[in-house]
Amino acid sequence: MARQRLREARRWARAGAVLRDLQERCAAPVERLRQVADAMVAEMRAGLASNDSEGDSGSSVLLKMLVTYVDSLPSGDEKGLFYALDLGGTNFRVLRIQFGGKEQRIVKQESKTVSIPQHLMSRGSNELFDFIAAALAKFIASEGEGFYLPEGMQRQLGFTFSFPVKQNSVASGTLIKWTKGFAIDEMVGKDVVAELNKAIKRQGVDMEVTVLVNDTVGTLAAGRYVDNDTVAAVILGTGTNAAYIEHMDSIPKWCGPPPESGNMVINMEWGNFRSTHLPLTEFDVALDAESLNPDEQIYEKLISGMYMGEIVRRVLLKMAQDASLFSDNVPLELEVPYILRTYHVLMMHQDTSPDLRTVGNKLKEVFRIEDTCFKTRKLVVDVCEVVASRAARLAAAGIHGILKKLGRDVASPDKQKTVIAVDGGVYKHYTFFAQCMESTLRDLLGEGVASSLVIKLAEDGSGTGAALLSASYSQRLQAVDD
Numbered sequence: 001m002a003r004q005r006l007r008e009a010r011r012w013a014r015a016g017a018v019l020r021d022l023q024e025r026c027a028a029p030v031e032r033l034r035q036v037a038d039a040m041v042a043e044m045r046a047g048l049a050s051n052d053s054e055g056d057s058g059s060s061v062l063l064k065m066l067v068t069y070v071d072s073l074p075s076g077d078e079k080g081l082f083y084a085l086d087l088g089g090t091n092f093r094v095l096r097i098q099f100g101g102k103e104q105r106i107v108k109q110e111s112k113t114v115s116i117p118q119h120l121m122s123r124g125s126n127e128l129f130d131f132i133a134a135a136l137a138k139f140i141a142s143e144g145e146g147f148y149l150p151e152g153m154q155r156q157l158g159f160t161f162s163f164p165v166k167q168n169s170v171a172s173g174t175l176i177k178w179t180k181g182f183a184i185d186e187m188v189g190k191d192v193v194a195e196l197n198k199a200i201k202r203q204g205v206d207m208e209v210t211v212l213v214n215d216t217v218g219t220l221a222a223g224r225y226v227d228n229d230t231v232a233a234v235i236l237g238t239g240t241n242a243a244y245i246e247h248m249d250s251i252p253k254w255c256g257p258p259p260e261s262g263n264m265v266i267n268m269e270w271g272n273f274r275s276t277h278l279p280l281t282e283f284d285v286a287l288d289a290e291s292l293n294p295d296e297q298i299y300e301k302l303i304s305g306m307y308m309g310e311i312v313r314r315v316l317l318k319m320a321q322d323a324s325l326f327s328d329n330v331p332l333e334l335e336v337p338y339i340l341r342t343y344h345v346l347m348m349h350q351d352t353s354p355d356l357r358t359v360g361n362k363l364k365e366v367f368r369i370e371d372t373c374f375k376t377r378k379l380v381v382d383v384c385e386v387v388a389s390r391a392a393r394l395a396a397a398g399i400h401g402i403l404k405k406l407g408r409d410v411a412s413p414d415k416q417k418t419v420i421a422v423d424g425g426v427y428k429h430y431t432f433f434a435q436c437m438e439s440t441l442r443d444l445l446g447e448g449v450a451s452s453l454v455i456k457l458a459e460d461g462s463g464t465g466a467a468l469l470s471a472s473y474s475q476r477l478q479a480v481d482d
């Protein structure tokens, strides 16, 4: 018995050592976050100055700081029926909105979400776009009461594409590289609007793509539609990214006449950020090496939904191997990459039951680990907390970087309000993450400055924003034709 207790004590000591090491390596104190924010600003400047950032995925510049050709955001006067197609990392959505101008704003809106079959993420581009166009055709066929298309008008579509694109105009652009779980090699370098248009034609649908935007740009447009003080948008979903409104005189790589507004929305593609100040662990290094895009999107792999669950799994696997945390043999499912979703992590992390019953159920459901004791469940929660806290704090540092670049990290004499629109399944559903990110931002800014900063959920903003931009740019084209 005594030997058994000794063995037991040693096991817990080893498991505890893995946790303490993780806590040390994931530590993101405020001073380190300030260094991350400063590094983000430096990379923003580099991406705005370097032309090679726009082109190939092999460019030396970390942040592509992509010019979006969106130089003016919705005025609120948008009128008419517009469609949007929002292709994200996990789902895609089709939506239609009847805009009623300044007074009526959004008169009616309908949408349908479709999860993207895993196999379509790595097959041919025709299969992916035919699948999307077929869903779009079906959705258009269900257009009912309350949506009015003027006689002879073609239906118009805003296309939100949540991957890095080199824009050639507001309505066309070529795929620079895939990220998250996509890997359709033959599509890299192709014009994504041309691919969609061909698939729409194959469906016999008469529709024109009037804008191509990143989901951060769509979210920014949607944020601005409800609050004129919106200056940036952040996505914390399957992947992560940010867009913001830059002044033309701060974009050295821009050549040609400046747009009338004097502003340009920049798609930062901040997921590709990296810095020696980022707290990386052996688990992050191994995850990156075994990912679809090794050595890329390092910041994204630390903070977004596709990866948080996988990091937690890797830590639990080490605890199982080094300390026989769950039993003498390692459960087979614990070795399966990406079997643990961020969705599971938030469910376990936010378990308030006295015996952590939800944690026990998730361990059973995902890894077929039965009869865990409270101490084991508590350790699992502690691992979730470390991974989610690091992610949320690093996201706050990124936002602090944008505020610094815009000079909005200091108190303004007129107490100017700054709004940042945020969307994505992690921010929307992972309450602890959102709260930790916002409290970290307050620590970084200080209460004075933080009191004029608003972080606002722009629910499904990327699709709404794409429809809005489709409306505002087609009206702009109309004005030019008249």
Ligand SMILES: Nc1ncnc2c1ncn2[C@@H]1O[C@H](COP(=O)(O)OP(=O)(O)O)[C@@H](O)[C@H]1O
Pocket (backbone or CB within 6 Å): 087, 088, 089, 090, 091, 092, 236, 237, 238, 239, 304, 305, 306, 341, 342, 343, 346, 423, 424, 425, 426, 429, 430
């Ligand atoms: N309750 C939840 N429901 C759906 N996704 C969630 C939830 N909680 C966290 N997530 C995470 O959010 C990500 C999906 O983000 P979302 O913005 O919905 O899709 P997309 O990235 O395709 O735009 C996934 O990585 C998922 O793990």
Ligand SMILES: O=P(O)(O)OC[C@H]1O[C@@H](O)[C@H](O)[C@@H](O)[C@@H]1O
Pocket (backbone or CB within 6 Å): 087, 088, 089, 090, 161, 162, 163, 164, 179, 180, 214, 215, 216, 235, 236, 237, 238, 239, 240, 241, 242, 269, 271, 300, 424
């Ligand atoms: O909405 P999602 O799928 O989480 O995408 C967020 C970001 O994911 C990144 O991987 C893409 O490079 C960005 O373009 C995108 O904005």
